[in-house]
Amino acid sequence: MSTSTQTSNLVAGGSFLLEDRQASEVFTREDISKAQQMIGQVAEEFMRREVMPKAEEIYHKNWPVSRELMLTAGELDLLRIDIPEAYGGLGLDKVSSAYVGEQMALLPSFGATLGAHTAIGSLPTVYFGNEAQREKYLPKLASGEWIAAFCLTETESGSDALAAKTKATLSADGTHYILNGRKMWITNGGLAELFTIFAKVDGEKFTAFLVERGMGVESAPEEKKLGLDGSSTTAIVLENCQVPIENVLGEIGKGHVVAFNVLNFGRLKLGSRNLGQAKLALNTAISYAKDRHQFNRPIASFGMIRQKIAEMATRIYVGDAMVWRTLGMVDDTLATVDPNNTMQTLKAIEQYAVECSIIKVWTSEALAYVVDENVQIHGGYGFSQEFSAERAYRDARITRIYEGTNEINRTIIPTRLLKGAMREALLNWKEDSKPATEPSLRTATANAKRAGIVALQSAATKYGETLAREQEVLGLIADIIIEAFAIESTMLRTEKLIAKQGETACAIPIAMTETYTCDAMERIAQKLRTLHAELPNDALANAIALHPVNTIATRKQIADVVIEAGRYLW
Ligand SMILES: Cc1cc2nc3c(=O)[nH]c(=O)nc-3n(C[C@H](O)[C@H](O)[C@H](O)COP(=O)(O)OP(=O)(O)OC[C@H]3O[C@@H](n4cnc5c(N)ncnc54)[C@H](O)[C@@H]3O)c2cc1C
Structure with a gap:
């Protein structure tokens, strides 16, 4: 089921440069329906009541706690939004999905766990899985019984993902592929049971595989990171990992179609999460600036501080306008396609690649500005681990790097526009x-x-x-x-x-x-x-x-x- 987003016309991706638009044609944050708000409220309450009290345990990588929370999220339907009803999901629109994502900003470490699971972890199976694969895996992902990860990056191939060296060789009896290689920086690497792994069949044909942990996936130790202390990030070691041929995802040699389209969705969903983090940082900055006195006045009364706060608010307002507009366009287009027709669905999302890249770049850079000014408004206390501004600053940094670096996304924008019609x-x-x-x-x-x-x-x-x-x-x-x-x-x-x-x-x-x-x-x-x-x-x-x-x-x-x-x- 796809819920209408109240916009009237279907808008082709990238056409914004050429066509004039009227306000009535775009979806805005103010158009989020009561039903869409309700699922967002469930997510917010879950974050406040269940996740926030466990923050310290999560930061200390107490994975059983994160697992338990993922099961609770499943019970509350928060993992089901993008999964079709036939496979234990709710099959809701991207607006609902992004609205839930925004609430995850309350604890970005847990947001990374849940976000990677529902987006890059589950969507490969949602969009490219065949009937048997969807039936086998999606109910487990929808309930949180299994956690999912997406394994594209390698030690020597990050932005240049298609240069991956992980190999898949067909076994002598033709029943399974044998995967060998090492994936790097995998979110949920230490937690996941289901991995979408990209490997080259015969060292050439870049292909996606659905790989269960029990097939021979090993997790390297947790990476020591700048931020997101409470999300699992590990290398994934594949040594003669045995993957049945029925676990090839999509077509052999078409792994890039899986990877790049899933990343498009990831970029779009990252937008609302980035702005969620920015809003929290702004609110923290305002309340600190009102409390903190210097020269016998609250620092919130100083012009330079006020100009910063105004600019932080402005960027959030602008970011929301871009993100919800794009979500509305994508939902309107998805509502016209048969969700069981992968090619139609792909075409629908692929055409918005330019907007998705714009959102990834713009919102991550707006967030960087906001969390930086939040630290500045806190002065020395902003540099202290006792105050949330420090963690917010660290947690934000990754958003300019993953889901395609901002440099890569910048190259996509003009080059995609100069393709096709x-x-x-x-x-x-x-x-x-x-x-x-x-x-x-x-x-x-x-x-x-x-x-x-x-x-x-x-x-x-x-x-x-x-x-x-x-x-x-x-x-x-x-x-x-x-x-x-x-x-x-x-x-x-x-x-x-x-x-x-x-x-x-x-x-x-x-x-x-x-x-x-x-x-x-x-x-x-x-x-x-x-x-x-x-x-x-x-x-x-x-x-x-x-x-x-x-x-x-x-x-x-x-x-x-x-x-x-x-x-x-x-
Ligand atoms: C916390 C974290 C979680 C992650 N989660 C996942 C995950 O779940 N799954 C997964 O597969 N990966 C994941 N990644 C990996 C992430 O997607 C990569 O780090 C990212 O794609 C960049 O690759 P790289 O680190 O190899 O950098 P490189 O590709 O080596 O890039 C280094 C620098 O060079 C620039 N550069 C590279 N190529 C070009 C070019 N053509 N033009 C201009 N500039 C260029 C980049 O923009 C960057 O500034 C994660 C990374 C981190 C840190």
Whole structure:
């Protein structure tokens, strides 16, 4: 069952650069239904009542405690959301799934255990398993009886995942594959019973296998990490691991299809979890800033601290606009496909690869900013393990590295856009009429999108087929496109809010939208100038446009409300 997300039109992935959107067409956080909220509330209560009291045990890697909690999560249906009803799941939409993910931010270590299990751990079987594989494994994953892990990375192949060396050799009697190799950095490595392992059949054909621990999977000792102290991360050692041929997942030689599509879902779900962590950090910062006195005043009264708090709130508001918009698009598209038709489902999600990469990059960098400012607002206490700001800072760091590093995701954004039908549409794009000049959010949005298209066109013209090698240029273009998506998503969220609540009630969302758009247009302009120096042409020079706002005043306005409320409100 897929729940409608109240948006009316199906939107093609990547089309945001070319097409204008109306607020009524996008899904926003405010559109989350009562039913979707309810499952989120169950998750929040589970985190507060069951998980938080066990935090110290979890941080000390007391795995029986984590296992017990996973069983409780299963009883509360929190592991069933993405699993079809026929296999013991609830078959709910991605909005519900992401809303649950957001609540996991209360304890990111446990969030990593549960998140890896429900996303990269279970989704390979959900989307690529055949009937027998789904029947055998999904009920166990849905209940938490078995924990799942995803084993792609190796010691010498991380970003370049297809260079994996783990081998799968067919046994002489043809009944099973023999896997040999070593996987690295596997979340749930010390806990899992079911592993999706990528190996090369005959050293060549990259293939996914469903491997039970009992088939010969060994876990190396726990890695000593910078953060996520309470999540299991180990290498996985495969020495003559015997995997029956019926446990090949998907087709031989098509492991990349499994890996990359599952990672797309992972990136999307990571977005709401990142913002959940950011909200908690902001709330902690606000309450500390109100309590802490220096110069006989709460530090929350100092302008520089207030500007930081306003910026933290703004980034969260923008991030939510991007994440829920994309979740809505994905759900709308998934609602039109037969969930038992893997190819249809894949096509549906694959087309949003650009948006998923944007969300991964943007939300992880917003989180990095927020947790860093949280430490700064705490001063020396932010550096102390006695305060939560220190752990929040450490736990956030990984989000820019896993699920495809932010560098890899940046390369995906322009290169995917320049593939297939979208390529032609983007390269043939011409301005219909003169760009609008009156200062408005709609004008800024149009200008930001124009900047992205012109940058893509300029680079494709100059470098042609070799563009993929011009990483400096690709990175700048990706940043412009990311900003365009951020600006538009935020404007649409705010327009939708205004339509519901009226302008007066939306003063702070408007201030956040104006603030972000002003700064983002400056960043776009700076990147266009850098590109212009490398690829001089009039189109790039003419694409530079700003959206001037008195952001000192707008941030003051935002800070007044957020600090008075004592927490993030939207
Ligand atoms: C806590 C944790 C949990 C993890 N969980 C899992 C898991 O469950 N399953 C799993 O399979 N993996 C997991 N990983 C692995 C993670 O996905 C990889 O670390 C990540 O993909 C990067 O690979 P790498 O570490 O080998 O870095 P490398 O690929 O060596 O990259 C090093 C640096 O070079 C950059 N770089 C590499 N190639 C390019 C390029 N083409 N262009 C530009 N820059 C480039 C990277 O962006 C990075 O900055 C986990 C890692 C950690 C730390």
